[in-house]
Amino acid sequence: MNAPNKSGWKPEMTPDTAAAVPTATGNRALMLEEPLIFEIGGSETTGVDLPEPSEGANRLGGMARTEPFGLPGLSEPETVRHYTRLSRQNYAIDLGLFPLGSCTMKHNPRLNEKVARMPGFADVHPLQPVDTVRGALEVINELAHWLIELTGMHGVAMTPKAGAHGELCGILCIRAALEAKGDARKVILVPESAHGTNPATAAFAGYAVEDIPATPEGRVDLEALKARLGPDVAGVMITNPNTCGLFERDMKAISDAVHAAGGYVYCDGANFNAIVGRVRPGDLGVDAMHINLHKTFSTPHGGGGPGSGPVVLSEALAPYGPLPFTARRPDGTVDLIEEENAGEEHPLSFGRMSAFHGQMGMFTRALAYILSHGADGLRQVSGDAVLNANYLLRSLEDVLDAPFAFSGPCMHEALFSDRGFADGLTTLDLAKGMIDEGFHPMTMYFPLVVHGSMLVEPTETESKAGLDQLVVALRSLAERARAGDMSLKNAPIHAPRRRLDETLAARKPVLAWSEPDVPAGHPTRSEQGGS
């Protein structure tokens, strides 16, 4: 197997004798335990210098808050230390490979952070007069232009706040377009392998959701789909490349069939990173597709957002897109089309999906990323992302079952199953073993169409040496799982925490801190939980 790094250097491992020695504090050198702010802060402590409030008259309409509300404060140095210590208990893309399938955890360039903080972007109010924010509108319009060109579509709705919000936008456009024709259809078809957001979105928009069957090689079954199409089907939601990591070869035929039956095609663009610069969804007959700027265009995931989910639209759906949006005038200035002026310019809009104009802070970052790569660099992005994934697939398929590897190359992510693991060992155990090896686990148990699925997406920002290290770790873990090494059940043992009791968390939810009021001698919360 490849050496774990270019030079062949490997750290010497000595037996871990230290683990048994307790410390008085519970800390272990750089691994520092940190209490809650409620346990270290005080109601009279503050880290901000403000004038002492003066007593006396107010104009709060008799609604002054008099009772204490129990918010702890910390001084500035204590605050810095608290959050710095917490941060060190997180894994992150800055620390290492984060091959979370379908989530596209790529490097987040710091230029983007710098740009987003320029005062002309960060310190402007959304409702300033339009003449004072022309540059901000230009950013939105320039990014919109790129997204339209990269996808070969007709228009783009920029306001959706994340992928799932974008899905809703696309489905609402479809519903509005059908209603405009007086054609009330009730069903949206979604493949079993879809992200959970797809059926949730369709149901939220008032549609009945029906499954589309898959072929044994992991793609949409075109003939079965055709057989189900009819006057009650509003549209299909298809992920392409799909969540098995495969390109839907029949996408154009699917679109043609759906259109012939009077429906529309929604494409989940979560996996656009695999094809950016090489395939335009518009050429495949797609009517609407959201683009997760926090995936393909590298805006940081931030521990769960903020995201941004612009939706590119076909000519048929663009007139129904939400307010507000930007429009470039013949003289080059960019205007904001909102309620005030939409009447003449965009009368069919289905309305507004949120306050203000979208995720500006994400737009600046994504545009900086796109301009850095350019049309040539973006094509290289998808090439390297797909190359990295295929390299992993072929380096692992002899030790990990790859159910669809026979059907050809994968796209940007490689899918494995738990077939061949010894009895009693699962995908979860292998994933937790990855933590001890210094990696973030892959996506587990998704897509649902494969038993114990493991979806590995390396992204294009990993070096070959980094991938080789991952291969060494995964081969070792796969061999342990096949050989029935039950020590994997205890993994992780080197992380800040061992496996957590999720059943307890759900059965007796503790969702906010409360002052301990347990009399002495009564079992503490952790003793109850441990039993």
Place this chain on the structure above:
Amino acid sequence: MRYLPLTDADRGEMLSVIGAPDVDALFTDVPAAHYLKEPIEGLPLHASEMAVEKHMRRLSKKNLAAADAAFFCGAGAYRHHVPATVDHLIQRGEFLTAYTPYQPEIAQGTLQMLFEFQSQVARLYGCAVANASMYDGSTACWEAVAMAARVTRKKRVVLSGALHPHYAETVRTMAKFTEDEIAGALPTMQGAPDIDGLIARIDEATSCVVVQYPDILGRVYDMTPIAEAAHAKGALLIAVNTEPVALGACRSPGEMGADIVVGEGQSLGVGLQFGGPYLGLFAVRDPKHVRQMPGRLCGETVDAEGKRGFVLTLSTREQHIRREKATSNICTNSGLCALAFTIHLTLLGEKGLRALAAENHRLACVAADRLAEVPGVTVLNDSFFNEFTIVLPTDARAVVRTLAERKVLAGVSLGRLYPGNDDLSGGLIVAVTETSTEEDIATLCSALKEVLA
């Protein structure tokens, strides 16, 4: 390209492991007719860091930053001083470049932060449980309306006329598809909100009443009678707050009987950012409603050694488990904005939040008094926190545009928020925070005096 580590030699070696002649061969599943063999024409090619920065700086300079103006805009987005510590800490890579904490053993930093955040929001709102954030205040408002329908199994929604019109529009848009019936109204241009009028619109079919506190015109009022009237008809009271700093001075919505409290958290830590990303806050007063809540929840538990730890929990409500039966389709939320909020609020603490709120209110009182002295200007509000509405004898939109040319961002006109309603066109919402100086207030007053003369 600086973001791509593979060398041509690496690519060659990897292709030989795969057994493919070139990268294009990995895309064989794409029909040839739809595969682009060259970069898309008409788009620029790659650019250096220096060149991109220069381009973006040029665009940013076309905007008038709040710091370069006398600034009084509010109406759902507020400019507050964010301590430098906040932006430093949220840029630590372990926070910035982490994912949703699906692997709790290596995500305790994010999870503990979320638990602290939820606890802070619940206390601020006077509620039992808050979730780990939504996209923004307007979408949180819509999610609250959808939740009220699930809880009450009724579909008629009564919106206060003094709810932010963007929030009302968001609810109206979404309701088209869930077939909820929305009863809206325009704000009454009076010193106090029309509570009796609102109560009269509640009936047995009502699922929820949605009010804003302080309201869109800045008025502060007692929500207790509305809560009582809603509860008497089996409806929930949803209170929307767009300025969390107000709750450092004003009674919490929860203690006045609001069942669901939602809001915009942008004021603390997040900054203006031309409208996004912002931070949706969502809380419930009664713990029995927790299982109908949308979005992520972080809960306390223990690990295999009995150590305290935190996990995402009650996920059987969520889309990745329940699919079409989920309480919401939300997935990614506003994690990093929640972090900024919680750090800012921790720096403030109760003492600092009270002091910050008091300073906002003091300056707003100064501004209201000075503006009342400008000929032609009437201050509408009987009560306010840091934002109030003045009425001008002319269309406020035009006044705002004229003042902007003098680098005075005077506020948000009602004409912009409620186009087509001539009765409201004289209204101007003026927000005053700790970032507005008395000198700024004097600048606003003298400029307004000249323009109105």
